[in-house]
Amino acid sequence: MAAQLPALIPVPLLVLSILAPAVGMWRQSLAFWLAVATIAFSTAMSGWALAHVIAHGPMTYALGGWEPPIGIEYVVDHVAAFVSLIVMGVALAVVVATRRMAEQEMQGRLGLYYSLVLLLLAGLTGMIVTADLFNLFVFLEISSLAGYALVFLGGRRGMLAGYRYLILGTLGGAFYLLGVAFLYFGTGTLNMGHTLEILSASEATTSIAAGAVFIFVGLGLKMALVPLHLWLPDAYTFSPSSVNTLIAPIMTKVGAYAMLRMFLSVFPEGYLIDEVPIGQALVVLGGIGVVFGAAAAFRQQDIRRLLAYSSVSQLAFIAIGIGLATPLGYVAALLHIMNHALMKGTLFLAVMAVRLQTGVSEVPALAGLGRRLPITAAAFTVGAIAMVGVPPTAGFFSKWYLSIAAVEQDLWVILAVVLVSSLLSAAYLFRVLERAYLAQAPDISHKAPETQRNKLPLLGVTWEPKADVLLPLVLVAAATIVLGVLNVAVVRHVLEPGT
Amino acid sequence: MDELAARFPYFMIAILLAVGVWGMVGKRSLVKKLIGLNVLQSAIILFFINGSIRDGGTVPILFFGEHANAEEFVNPLPHVLMLTAIVVSVAVTAVALAFLTRIHREFGSVDEAEILSEMEQQA
Numbered sequence: 217m218a219a220q221l222p223a224l225i226p227v228p229l230l231v232l233s234i235l236a237p238a239v240g241m242w243r244q245s246l247a248f249w250l251a252v253a254t255i256a257f258s259t260a261m262s263g264w265a266l267a268h269v270i271a272h273g274p275m276t277y278a279l280g281g282w283e284p285p286i287g288i289e290y291v292v293d294h295v296a297a298f299v300s301l302i303v304m305g306v307a308l309a310v311v312v313a314t315r316r317m318a319e320q321e322m323q324g325r326l327g328l329y330y331s332l333v334l335l336l337l338a339g340l341t342g343m344i345v346t347a348d349l350f351n352l353f354v355f356l357e358i359s360s361l362a363g364y365a366l367v368f369l370g371g372r373r374g375m376l377a378g379y380r381y382l383i384l385g386t387l388g389g390a391f392y393l394l395g396v397a398f399l400y401f402g403t404g405t406l407n408m409g410h411t412l413e414i415l416s417a418s419e420a421t422t423s424i425a426a427g428a429v430f431i432f433v434g435l436g437l438k439m440a441l442v443p444l445h446l447w448l449p450d451a452y453t454f455s456p457s458s459v460n461t462l463i464a465p466i467m468t469k470v471g472a473y474a475m476l477r478m479f480l481s482v483f484p485e486g487y488l489i490d491e492v493p494i495g496q497a498l499v500v501l502g503g504i505g506v507v508f509g510a511a512a513a514f515r516q517q518d519i520r521r522l523l524a525y526s527s528v529s530q531l532a533f534i535a536i537g538i539g540l541a542t543p544l545g546y547v548a549a550l551l552h553i554m555n556h557a558l559m560k561g562t563l564f565l566a567v568m569a570v571r572l573q574t575g576v577s578e579v580p581a582l583a584g585l586g587r588r589l590p591i592t593a594a595a596f597t598v599g600a601i602a603m604v605g606v607p608p609t610a611g612f613f614s615k616w617y618l619s620i621a622a623v624e625q626d627l628w629v630i631l632a633v634v635l636v637s638s639l640l641s642a643a644y645l646f647r648v649l650e651r652a653y654l655a656q657a658p659d660i661s662h663k664a665p666e667t668q669r670n671k672l673p674l675l676g677v678t679w680e681p682k683a684d685v686l687l688p689l690v691l692v693a694a695a696t697i698v699l700g701v702l703n704v705a706v707v708r709h710v711l712e713p714g715t
Numbered sequence: 716m717d718e719l720a721a722r723f724p725y726f727m728i729a730i731l732l733a734v735g736v737w738g739m740v741g742k743r744s745l746v747k748k749l750i751g752l753n754v755l756q757s758a759i760i761l762f763f764i765n766g767s768i769r770d771g772g773t774v775p776i777l778f779f780g781e782h783a784n785a786e787e788f789v790n791p792l793p794h795v796l797m798l799t800a801i802v803v804s805v806a807v808t809a810v811a812l813a814f815l816t817r818i819h820r821e822f823g824s825v826d827e828a829e830i831l832s833e834m835e836q837q838a
Contacts, residue, residue, distance in 0.1 A: 350796055357803045361810055368814055372821060372837070376830055379814050383739055383748050386807050387755070393800065394732075394759050400793075401766045 218268055222277040222290035224261045225300055226341040226355075228254055233334035240327010248315055251330040255311055258341060259304040266297035270709055276347070284347070285407035291347040294714025295480065295550060299473050300344045302554045303466045306561045307337055309688035310465070313565055314458035316685060317572050321456040322369070329369075333462065336362035340470045347408045349396045349482070352474060353389065356438065359470070360385045363463055367455040377450035384437060384447040392434030398427025399482075408481045416484040420491040428492045431478060438471030441498070441535050442505030445528045452524035460520060461568045464527060465561040469553045472534045476549060479541055480715065489541050498539025503633045505532030510640035514647070519567055519577050522644060523560065526603065529637060530556045533618060536630060540621050546715035547707055548617035554706070555602065555610035558696045562599030565689040566592050573679045579648055583655035588679050591686055593652050595693040600645040602696045605638050610700035617707075724765045731758035745818065745825045749811050756804045760797045767793040 217224075232254045240247035269275065274293035278284055292300075311333060322329040339359025346352050364385065368378030400406055402424045403414040415424065433444070440448040448468070452460045479488055479495075489495040509529025516522040534556070537549025569592045570585065571577050586593040602609035615634055622630035680686065699706065731754055738751020772789040815825060822830045 350799070354799060354803065357807065361806060364810060364814075368817075373834060375814065375818050375821060376827075376834070379745060379811070379818060382807070382811055382814065383752060386752055387736070387739055389803075390752075390755050390759055394762065397759065397763050397766065406796075 218264075219275070220277065221261060221265045221268060222275055222292045222345050223279065225258050225265065225292075225304075225345055226338050229258055229334050229338035229341060230358075233331045233338055236331035236334055237327040240325075240330065244324070244326045247327040247330045248311075248318075251311060251334055252308070254334060255304060255308045255337065258337070259301070259308050262297060262301040262304050262341075265292045266294075266301050266710070269294055269297045270713075285405050285410035288351050289347045289407055289409075290345045291409075291481075292345055294710050295473075295476070296344050298550065298710050298714065299469070299553060300341055302557050303340055303344070303470065304337070306465050306557045306692065307462065309692050310462045310561060310565065313685050313688035314461055314568060316682070317456075317461075317568055318458040320572075321458055329366075329458075332362045332366050335359075336366065336463070336467075340466060343470050343474055347481070349399065349406045349408060349411070351406075352477075353393050353396060356392065356474070357386075357389050359467070360389060360438075363451075363467060366459040366463065367451045369459065370455040373450075373454040374456070377447075377454040381447045381451045384444075388434045388437030388444075390434070391430050391437070395427040395430030395432075395434060398423050398430065402427065408477070411482050412484060415482075415487065420487070425492045428478075428483065428488060428494055432475075432494045432497065435471055435475045435478070436501075438468070439475060439535070440468050440471070440528055440531055441501055442508055442528060442532060443501075445505070445509075448528060449521055449524040452527070453518055453521045457568045457571050461561075461564040464523065464564045465557045468527065468531050469534075469557055472531060472538070472549070472553060475535075476538050476546065479538055480546070486541070495539045495541040498535045499627070499630070502532040502535035502539060503630060505529065505535065506633050506637045507640070510637045510644065514640060514644040516644075517578050517580070519579055519582070519648060520564075522579070522648070523563055523567065526641065526644070527556075527560060529641070530560070530603070533614070533634075533637075536633075537614075537618050537621065540625055540627075542621055542624065543712070543715050544617060544621035544624060547711045548614055548621050550711050550715070551610075551617055551703065551707065552614035554699065555614045555696070558692055558699065559599050559602045559611055562595055562689065562693045562696055563603070565692060566596035566599065569681045569685050569689060572685065573681050579651055582648065582651045585651070586653035589681075591680055592689065595689050596652070597649060598693040598696055600649060602700070603645055604642045608697065608700050610696050610703065613700055613703040724761070728758050728762045728765065731755075731761070743827050745815060745827060745830075749808065749815070752811070753804070753808060756800070756807075760800060760804075763793040763797050763800070767791070 232250060236247050236250055239250050269292060274291060277290040279288040279290060318326065318329060336359050339355045339362060342355030343352055343359065346355060364378050364382040367381050368375055399411060402421060403411050405411055405414060437444040452464055506529050509525050509532060513522045513525035513529065516525060534549045534552050537545045537552060567577060570589060573589060602611035605611040605615045619631050619634055735751045735755025735758055738754060739748050742748055742751060767790040769789050773787060775788040775791040777783050819825055822833055824830055
């Protein structure tokens with residue numbers, strides 16, 4: 217069965233996403249268990265694949281028995297197995313934790329909702345394992361379509377956010393496809409490994425360079441690289457809470473992973489620096505994005521919007537790591553993909569738990585939260601501290617690797633950017649923590665309007681959510697610290713052999 | 716002049732691409748954004764198909780007993796890829812149209828500015 221592992225990660229998700237609506241029509245609650253079982257299976261397969269890759273090296277799988285480079289090839293190497301395990305693991309925790317929220321938000325449509333969730337994950341894992349440029353486009357569109365529909369479910373404002381996301385996301389997909397066209401006509405192949413061989417052996421041409429630029433713009437849109445991030449804040453803010461908790465930690469990471477794939481296995485080493493200045497563009501736009509995202513996050517009142525801009529800032533870190541195009545830069549980018557998935561997972565899960573219990577998400581309304589939901593607030597604090605980059609949380613180490621990688625290239629300005637953004641993240645996150653822990657809880661018994669009184673919890677009562685919401689939250693928060701401490705092992709056994 | 720004529724399809728594709736992007740980004744109507752999207756996707760499909768052409772090439776069907784010589788046929792692979800791309804494009808258009816009917820029912824308009832101003836009033 218080990219030989220089939222690469223296909224076993226995305227295919228069950230794809231098949232069961234088709235079955236989920238039927239199951240949901242029969243029994244609403246069964247759709248959730250079906251989704252969880254499928255995601256757990258894919259997570260286990262990703263874990264097994266990672267263990268297998270560490271022991272025996274990368275695995276390849278020829279889809280339908282057609283030998284590559286003619287047929288579609290799936291490749292699971294260190295990087296793919298690692299990212300797949302992170303994405304699926306976080307998704308599993310989120311789907312378990314958002315069950316109650318989803319029941320509230322998706323009344324009577326749980327089968328369809330979980331179908332979309334599975335479809336989204338099928339697309340994302342497919343993008344991770346595929347080694348075919350056109351197949352990557354198809355999986356990109358599958359995951360995006362599911363993403364648009366999920367965002368659209370978020371009521372009146374979610375509708376417009378979802379539609380705008382659809383227009384911009386499809387524009388990104390179209391640009392990527394156009395880039396693939398240039399690459400295909402330049403090399404005559406769609407297989408990533410084969411493209412790498414042909415490009416290494418031949419002279420650089422302008423048409424390949426044009427293709428690289430189109431691919432860069434397309435994937436830049438998907439990974440919300442500044443100034444292509446415009447779809448992200450609305451999509452995160454106005455989508456349902458169960459949805460943004462799922463898409464915020466994982467979706468843009470896979471776009472970043474696809475960008476990294478272009479550097480690792482499509483274009484020869486140094487090609488995207490020397491022949492086309494894409495590495496430089498990533499570093500410059502990343503540097504701008506890190507500071508811009510953090511500064512924009514500081515001004516937000518809604519905590520989901522604050523976290524969305526913080527995502528823009530954190531993804532820019534990953535972009536810098538990729539753009540440096542050195543092994544250490546790749547390690548920093550991959551480590552930050554993992555760390556950001558865990559940190560954002562923790563933060564969004566905590567925000568979801570607060571919304572589930574109290575219905576509020578504006579920063580001023582969080583006053584006194586530390587006393588009412590102590591465990592949730594503690595988990596949020598762990599995520600926030602990791603985001604700022606305080607050791608020994610995970611966030612510190614990826615920033616550390618990124619700084620070393622930048623200094624190696626004499627890019628001291630990146631070091632300044634890392635420092636400034638850490639200070640800014642501290643400013644915007646501690647603003648939230650200050651409200652949660654230090655601010656006096658408002659006396660809402662008399663003055664607050666009727667609507668608000670129903671939403672806000674009573675003073676002095678613990679409103680901690682049930683264990684099935686709390687446990688995944690605590691686990692993801694703990695992983696942020698544990699994997700931070702264990703980062704040397706992750707880097708040595710997984711990331712360094714892979715890059 | 717011959718040079719220019721040979722490149723004619725590329726100019727047309729570039730114009731279609733520009734029209735598509737302009738429709739998606741510059742137009743206020745959500746329907747026109749979708750039309751722009753379709754124009755853009757058609758331009759990419761034409762680009763792939765144009766690249767598959769070989770002078771004097773024929774349909775890539777191998778008759779029984781014949782010897783295959785790749786030089787005599789147009790490249791069939793871009794056509795197959797574009798079949799998939801058309802399916803993707805149809806799926807995106809269907810989802811977008813479903814969104815549009817819901818938006819129109821909710822706001823009574825498909826004009827982005829009108830929808831935004833109505834949302835402001837509600838808030």
